[in-house]
Amino acid sequence: MARRRTRHALCLPDATAYTAHAGPGQVPRRLREFAMLYRRLGSTGLQLSAxxxxxxxxxxxxxxxSEARNLIAAAWDNGINFFDNAEVYARGRAEQVMGDVIADLRxxxxxxxxxxxxxFGAVDSPRPTQRGLSRKHVTDACHAALKRLRVEYLDxxxxxxxDPDTPIQETVRAMDALIRQGKVLYWGTSEWSAAQLREAIAIAEREHLHAPAMEQPQYNLLHRERLEREYASLCEDGLGTTIWSxxxxxxxxxxYNAGVEADSRLGQPGNQWLQDEVLGAPEARRLERARAFCTVAAELGQSPAQLAIAWCLRNRHVSSVILGASRVTQLEENLGALNTLDQVDDAGWARVESSTR
Incomplete structure (x- = not known):
């Protein structure tokens, strides 16, 4: 892939959208004081909201x-143009809800x-052909996602x-076929190793197929090695990243500085695995480092959430930071990270870095 520079564009959200999304008797939300940033997805021409x-x-x-509708509307009104989902999220229900809401909002x-x-599949206890990256499941899952999301193609x-049970060559060919059929525009990976990505790219180049355009890794102040080190040369060569968490x-x-409350994400029924991953061994110092970061955020006069998101945005190899929220107020606070970028000087960012090392 050819080397390239990341391009950025600024755009103010459309204030008229607030009136369009306000329901009967509701007061339209006020336009927030920030400009959404748009970035190219790696070496592609696609521009995603940062x-x-x-x-x-x-x-x-x-x-x-109802709350899902409010969140999608608020995201759209504030300039977000990329909505992320997966077959496994709530076993397909997340895609169905998102598709219904987007259609309802027109x-x-x-x-x-x-x-x-x-x-992972979209059903409990999936059979062998209902999970993995075989040509069959990649194709079936695409058709199911199109139906649930109520769209004619996946961007x-x-x-x-x-998938250790499927040759990478088979998966690359399956993805290329979906692109040629007009059902997918860009394909990529999530949490693949750099070696696996390079193999997929090499196969695509050798067989004149569409190569993966993006990777979706976890990336934050407490989890940064894969993106910053393992993927470094891939990103320089044009791989886009849409980072999660x-x-x-x-x-x-x-x-979570004082413990896990029942109504929090980690406290939700069925999320014990996530609580163990976030708080437990082998990274027992994660909570200690997070507390140190929150102390620095307070001393800088910044919201910890906004500061952490802004830190991710400072990485020029990050095409888009995927936000999650259960309330509009959460989403609006997180969007304020765009302002934080210009409110913290180099000395402040150095303190942020040292707090989580």
Missing amino acids: LSFGAWVTFGKQIGR LPRDGFCVSSKVF LYYCHRP PLASGLLTGK
């Missing part, structure tokens, strides 16, 4: 359809991008994890 919105954990599970199809991810389609599942907001 802050995007994802449905993991919340849609179809933690929140109802968002113009040429104005937004939507994604899905394939690997972005990710291999959610590597910029707040380390809420750890960097300070909400």
Whole structure:
């Protein structure tokens, strides 16, 4: 892939959209004081909002359809043009809710991008052909996602994890076929190793197929090695990244400094695995480092959430930071990270870095 410089564009959200999305008797939301930033997805010509919105954990599970509608409307009104999803999120219900809401809001199809991810399956206890990255499941899952999201094509389609049971060549060919059929525009990976990505790219180049255009890794102040080190040369060569968990599942907001509450993300039924991953061994110092970061944020006069998200945005290889929220107020606070970029000087960012090392 050819080397390139990341391009950025600024755009103010459309203030008229607030009136359009306000329901009967509701007061339209006020336009927030920031300009959305848009970035190219790697070496492609696709420009995504630097802050995007994802449905993991919340849609179809933690929140109802009404709140999901409010969140999508608020995201759109504030300049977000990329909505992230996956077959496994709430076993397909997250995609169905998102598709219904987008259709209900009548968002113009040429104005937004939507994604899905394939690997884990969309049913409990999936049979062998209902999961993985075989040509069959990649194709079946794409068709199912199109139906649930109520769109004719997926802008972005990710291999959610590597599949040890399927040759990478088969997966690359399956993704290329979907692109040639007009059902997918760009395909990529999530949490693949650099070696696996390079193999996929080499196969695509050798067989004149579409190569992966983006990777979706976890990236935050407490989890940064893969993007900054392992993917460094790939990003220099044009790989885009849409990063998830910029707040380390809420750890960097300070909400867990005093423990896990039942109504928090980590406290939700069925999320014990996530709590163990975020707080437990082998990274027992994660909470200690998060507390140190929150102290620095307070001393800088910044919201911990906004500061943590802004830190992610400072990485020029980050195409888009995927935000999650269960309430509009959460989303609006996180969007304020765009302002934080210009409010912290180099000395302040150095303190942020040292607090989490």
